[in-house]
Amino acid sequence: MAHTLPVGRFAPTPSGHIHLGNAFSSLIAWASVRSQHGRMVLRIEDIDPRAQDRRVADDLMRDYEWLGLDWDEGPYFQSDRLDIYEQAVDSLTARGLTYPCFCTRSELHSATAPHASDGTFVYQGTCRHLTADQVREKSKHRHPATRLKVPDAGSAEGQVTIRDRVYGDYHEDLATDCGDFLIRRSDGVFAYQLVVVVDDGLMGVNEVVRGRDLLPSSARQTYLARLLHLPEPSCAHVPLLVAPDGRRLSKRDRDTDISSLREAGISAEAIVGRLANLIGLAERGEAISAEEFANRFTWDAVRHHKRDVVVTENFFLE
Ligand code: GLU
Numbered sequence: 001m002a003h004t005l006p007v008g009r010f011a012p013t014p015s016g017h018i019h020l021g022n023a024f025s026s027l028i029a030w031a032s033v034r035s036q037h038g039r040m041v042l043r044i045e046d047i048d049p050r051a052q053d054r055r056v057a058d059d060l061m062r063d064y065e066w067l068g069l070d071w072d073e074g075p076y077f078q079s080d081r082l083d084i085y086e087q088a089v090d091s092l093t094a095r096g097l098t099y100p101c102f103c104t105r106s107e108l109h110s111a112t113a114p115h116a117s118d119g120t121f122v123y124q125g126t127c128r129h130l131t132a133d134q135v136r137e138k139s140k141h142r143h144p145a146t147r148l149k150v151p152d153a154g155s156a157e158g159q160v161t162i163r164d165r166v167y168g169d170y171h172e173d174l175a176t177d178c179g180d181f182l183i184r185r186s187d188g189v190f191a192y193q194l195v196v197v198v199d200d201g202l203m204g205v206n207e208v209v210r211g212r213d214l215l216p217s218s219a220r221q222t223y224l225a226r227l228l229h230l231p232e233p234s235c236a237h238v239p240l241l242v243a244p245d246g247r248r249l250s251k252r253d254r255d256t257d258i259s260s261l262r263e264a265g266i267s268a269e270a271i272v273g274r275l276a277n278l279i280g281l282a283e284r285g286e287a288i289s290a291e292e293f294a295n296r297f298t299w300d301a302v303r304h305h306k307r308d309v310v311v312t313e314n315f316f317l318e
Contacts, residue, residue, distance in 0.1 A: 006038030006207040010064065010071060013045045014056040016251035018063040018258045020311060021211065021241035024275045027290065028238050029209035030069045031297035041203050042074035047195050052079050063258040067268050068290030078195055085190040088198050088228060089146060089183055097227065098183065100135055100144030101127040116178045116216065123147065123179035146184040150174035150223065160219040165236035166302050167212065172219035181220055197221045201230030212237040213248060240308045249311060256311055266316060274316060279305040
C-alpha cells in the first residue's frame with residue numbers, strides 16, 4: 001500500500017498575536033510534516049465575527065514567516081466558507097440528528113450539571129424532547145442554538161477512543177462525558193467543533209497537532225467526522241506553555257507575544273532554540289533555525305517531555 005503523505009495545518013484564531021505557546025505547537029506541527037515531506041495548510045479560524053479583522057490575520061502570517069514557518073496551501077478563511085458549514089448542519093438535521101436548544105447560559109450553568117473533562121458542562125438534554133408546538137412557541141421569544149444528539153450512554157456508537165500520539169489513549173462515552181453538544185450557537189455562529197471537522201476533512205488534513213487543552217474536543221470531533229463520512233485525522237496534542245500562576249498563556253501575556261519578543265531584540269533562532277530545548281532538541285542557549293528544528297524533530301522527543309512548561313520572566317535567560 002502506498003504511504004500517505006502527511007497533511008498538517010496551522011489553524012490560528014486571529015483574536016490576538018501569536019505567543020510562545022502557539023509558536024511551540026505550530027513549530028511541532030510544521031516540523032512533523034516537513035520532516036516527512038508532507039504538505040502544510042494555513043487556515044485562519046475567524047468563524048467568530050469578533051475575530052474577523054484581516055489585519056490581525058496578516059500579523060499572524062508575518063509572525064509565522066518570521067519564525068521560519070511556511071505553508072503550501074491557503075490561507076483559507078473560515079468566514080468565507082459559511083455555505084459549506086450550513087450544508088453540513090443541514091445534512092445532520094435532515095437525518096434527525098440535531099435539535100433546537102433554547103436554554104440560556106444561566107440554565108446551562110446550573111449547579112447540578114456535571115462537568116465534562118474540559119470543564120464545560122455536560123448538557124442534560126432539556127430541549128431534546130420538545131414537541132413541535134413547544135418549539136414554535138419558544139421560537140417566538142428566542143433564537144435557538146443547534147445541538148447534535150449523541151448516542152445513548154453505554155451504546156457502542158457513543159464510545160470514542162482517541163489514539164493520541166503523545167498522551168496515549170483518551171476515551172469518552174459521549175453521553176456521560178460531554179452530552180449533546182452545540183454545532184451552531186444561538187447567534188447563528190457555527191461552533192468550533194463543527195467547522196474544524198468539516199475543514200480538516202475537506203482540506204485533506206490527516207495530521208492534527210495542537211495544544212493539550214483541546215484533547216477532550218477530539219472525541220466530539222471524531223464522532224462528527226464519522227457522522228459526516230469524513231476521514232479521521234491522526235491526533236497529537238502537545239504540552240501547554242503556562243504562566244507562573246498555571247494559566248494557559250493568552251493574549252493577556254503580551255510579553256510572550258512573538259512580535260513583542262522580536263521588538264525586544266530576540267532573534268527567531270533564539271526563540272526556536274529555546275522551544276527546541278524544552279523537548280531536548282537543543283542545548284541551553286543554543287539558537288537554531290526552524291529548518292534545523294525539523295531536522296532534529298522526533299515525536300519521541302515530545303513524548304519524553306509532555307509536562308506543561310511554566311514560562312517565567314526569565315524564560316530566555318534560564
Ligand atoms: N483555532 C484554534 C486555536 O487557535 C485551534 C483549533 C485546532 O487546532 O483544532 O486555539
